[in-house]
Amino acid sequence: RVQRRNRPCRYDIDQFTPSFMSIFESLVPSDEEISKQKQLLTALSKLINKEWPNAKLFLYGSCANSFGFSNSDIDLCLSIDYKEMSKVDIILKLADILHAGNLQNIQALTRARVPIVKLMDPNTGLSCDICVNNLLAVVNTKLLRDYSQIDKRLRQLAFIVKHWAKSRCVNETYRGTLSSYAYVIMCIHLLQLRGILPCLQEMDPTCYVTVDNNTCAYFDQVDRLNSYGARNKETVSKLLWTFFHYWAYQHDYTKDVISIRTGRIISKHMKDWTRRVGNDRHLICIEDPFETSHDLGRVVDKRSIWTLREEFERAANILQYDPNPSVTLFEPY
Numbered sequence: 282r283v284q285r286r287n288r289p290c291r292y293d294i295d296q297f298t299p300s301f302m303s304i305f306e307s308l309v310p311s312d313e314e315i316s317k318q319k320q321l322l323t324a325l326s327k328l329i330n331k332e333w334p335n336a337k338l339f340l341y342g343s344c345a346n347s348f349g350f351s352n353s354d355i356d357l358c359l360s361i362d363y364k365e366m367s368k369v370d371i372i373l374k375l376a377d378i379l380h381a382g383n384l385q386n387i388q389a390l391t392r393a394r395v396p397i398v399k400l401m402d403p404n405t406g407l408s409c410d411i412c413v414n415n416l417l418a419v420v421n422t423k424l425l426r427d428y429s430q431i432d433k434r435l436r437q438l439a440f441i442v443k444h445w446a447k448s449r450c451v452n453e454t455y456r457g458t459l460s461s462y463a464y465v466i467m468c469i470h471l472l473q474l475r476g477i478l479p480c481l482q483e484m485d486p487t488c489y490v491t492v493d494n495n496t497c498a499y500f501d502q503v504d505r506l507n508s509y510g511a512r513n514k515e516t517v518s519k520l521l522w523t524f525f526h527y528w529a530y531q532h533d534y535t536k537d538v539i540s541i542r543t544g545r546i547i548s549k550h551m552k553d554w555t556r557r558v559g560n561d562r563h564l565i566c567i568e569d570p571f572e573t574s575h576d577l578g579r580v581v582d583k584r585s586i587w588t589l590r591e592e593f594e595r596a597a598n599i600l601q602y603d604p605n606p607s608v609t610l611f612e613p614y
């Protein structure tokens with residue numbers, strides 16, 4: 282590992298960029314699909330506002346953060362100020378409203394960590410999950426989308442990393458591997474270190490949202506930053522190599538936390554993330570940009586950390602030596 286830490290990238294890495302780009306293109310949702318999503322949001326908002334005029338429905342997650350593949354499920358969040366009802370009551374009532382509106386396959390999951398209602402819309406064929414008052418997720422969705430507008434290489438890199446993670450079964454939080462959200466944050470962090478993305482939370486804020494006494498503030502006029510990364514000319518294949526090389530051989534798992542809030546690597550020691558607390562083991566540390574006490578790597582346990590690190594090494598070695606990395610990388614696990 283020590284020797285590999287400083288290994289230079291293969292000289293011919295850029296020849297694979299066209300194949301990685303065509304994989305990216307094949308995963309991007311069509312305009313038709315995006316307009317169907319908007320249509321569903323409008324229809325559901327109308328139905329819900331008949332019962333609750335002051336409630337508002339937001340898209341969040343991959344269909345709104347620009348990192349969604351085609352045919353992915355839609356995440357919606359209902360924002361409602363209703364003191365006399367508990368979250369579970371709201372979920373149950375919401376399920377009734379959806380029933381009356383002829384939506385199908387409705388399931389109220391009231392005992393999940395994040396309670397949701399699942400449904401399928403027969404008009405568009407789309408499935409979605411609705412959660413209640415999870416506004417932090419709406420705000421972090423906007424942060425991710427804003428970052429993706431600064432340099433197009435972020436979206437390309439994150440799509441390929443997500444596609445790799447899904448193909449290799451390391452995108453399953455219930456089995457101890459990382460969420461899509463965590464992988465996108467890892468990509469943003471790398472591009473910050475490469476000088477391709479700025480750190481929006483360190484700039485003078487232009488956007489403020491208060492969620493549960495937590496102020497989320499950052500610079501969101503990203504159309505003014507669209508030549509930020511232009512001096513760095515690295516291709517998506519080179520960045521992909523750098524991503525896996527970093528997580529396989531360079532990241533210090535005993536000491537480091539990656540933080541897009543600061544645009545830097547910070548220490549586990551400073552965050553008091555050096556030992557297991559409850560179920561949080563902090564074996565790979567990825568700071569949430571707004572909920573800074575929250576480690577997105579908390580789901581990783583002492584077995585899955587090795588699965589994950591072996592997959593990072595496999596990917597790094599394929600990008601270094603394989604004659605066909607754009608095929609081998611995604612071979613099913």
Ligand code: GTP
Binds near residue numbers: 462
């Ligand atoms: P796919 O469905 O895999 O395409 O990706 P996704 O972007 O929908 O990701 P995921 O299912 O991981 O998360 C959905 C959204 O929930 C994210 O965009 C975040 O806004 C939010 N989210 C997910 N995990 C966390 C978490 O650990 N903390 C917080 N604060 N938000 C999270």
Ligand code: MG
Binds near residue numbers: 354
């Ligand atoms: Mg999702």
